[in-house]
Amino acid sequence: MLKLNEESFMKRFSKILKRITMAACVISLMFSGKTMTTQARGLIDTSKKGSLTIEYKYGDRHFDGVEVNIYKIGSVSSDGSFFELDSQYKAISPVTDLKSFTDKATVDEQWKKILDAVEPYAVNTVGPTATTTSNGGYAKFTGLDLGIYLVRSSTVVDESEECTYVFSSFLISVPQLDSSDNWIYEGGVYSASATCKCEKEALNEEFELLKRWNDAGYENLRPSSIEVVIKRDGEEYATVTLNEENSWHYSWSDKSGYMWTFEERVGGDINYSVSLSDTRSNDDGKVKITYVLTNTYNPPDNPPPPDNPPPDNPPDNPPDNPPENPETPGFPSLPEVLGAIRNLPEVLGARRLPQTGLLWWPIPILVIVGVVLIVKGIRKNSKA
Incomplete structure (x- = not known):
């Protein structure tokens, strides 16, 4: 009877030992994998060229x-x-x-x-x-x-x-x-x-520049005309005037492949934010690119009072605790450079721009799973 109990105990102990060994191997592999990844990439020697x-x-x-x-x-x-x-x-x-x-x-x-x-x-x-x-x-x-x-x-x-x-x-x-x-x-x-x-394109392309206004309620402040400097690959190509007479529109044609940027000149002290968008169309090989400059009016923080301001506290309709400094809605700021939007190319043969960094979140989960399996095995053997 004693011999039988000893054999049963050894079998249980052997199973538990195997589970502990397997869990230890899993944990060891996880941490060794981290070390290998770090050593494989290493640090860049910034003194080199x-x-x-x-x-x-x-x-x-x-x-x-x-x-x-x-x-x-x-x-x-x-x-x-x-x-x-x-x-x-x-x-x-x-x-x-x-x-x-x-x-x-x-x-x-x-x-x-x-x-x-x-x-x-x-x-x-x-x-x-x-x-x-x-x-x-x-x-x-x-x-x-x-x-x-x-x-x-x-x-x-x-x-x-x-x-x-x-x-x-x-x-x-x-x-x-x-x-x-x-x-x-x-x-x-x-x-x-x-x-x-590399892309093979038509010898010439058609271009169009449009002006749009986002100034509802402040149309009376809109300038009668604006000047736009058109730059081709950073060099001045043309200076054009946009107004209602030309429907705030200008068009031209040129060879493909240039980068077009725009500088807008608006007279006075009117505060506008300017954004640029573009669309590209191809009609039977004829390429047309449309650039849209949108001016958004930014009201001043403290607008001047109207010509006939209402009483401060009308007796028939007094305000309910009006805030002392009401917030004004925010508007986008003027970008420093208005550049043509271009598609990010596929760089054949150039690998991703590298980053260092490792995913650590799986480690504690795997450790917990390993411990649960060990405890479950011990309980199962105890019941046997």
Whole structure:
């Protein structure tokens, strides 16, 4: 009888020991996985330089003579663990916390917002960090400070084909991550590469500029006309006057691939917020892009009293504890730069802009599940 009890006890003890061992292995694997991920990526050595190579092609055709400008808009943090926008671009970007880019479903949209905001400012105000020309279908930059770069490229006009090859602007980090989640580092230099997205478009495009007013109740303050400076790739293209006679409208045509921006001049001290939107249509190969400038009137905080103000406290209808300082509704502020909205291109061959950061929430859940399984096994064996 004693021997039978000993055998039964050993079987129970063996089962419990197996469960404890399995739980320990699960926990060990979870923490070892974290360590491997951190060690695989590592920190960026900010004392090193970087290189950038961009390929220019459409199908099997490679392009020489493409003028390429790059603009440094972000840097590596001082400890080499993440990227951040430089201060002048952070001030105008609607998205500033790059470490928050963890949702793959929205990350492209976030980078597009940054591109739309910084590109006109970089081109019109700051100027390129470096410039080169493609040779053999490739543009190469060396000796770069590490960080995030905006890449802009000139178009290629082919009169024989009656078309324009347009290369999309994009953002890229130097360095990049490889398929193993390691920083690409060769020959003492961090590197990055990309194939620029190219589209074959009509030789010329039609453009239209419209003015819209959002000033209900204040139409009498609207100016009789405004001037708009149209800029093509940062250089003044034309200055036009919009008014009721031309239905607040102006149109023109030009080659494809330019970036169009607008500066509005409104006389007087009228406070307007200005926003820009655009739409693109294609009718049997004829491309038309419409830009809409919308002026929203901002009433002053303390508007002047009317010509015939009512009594302060009418005896028949006294106010019920009116607030001393009623709040005025807020309106959007005037953006520093009105830039053409452009689609974020697919950068073939350029991997995602890298982020460091790990998901910790599964760890405590898995630990709790392991403990519950152990306790359940002990109770089951005790009943047996």
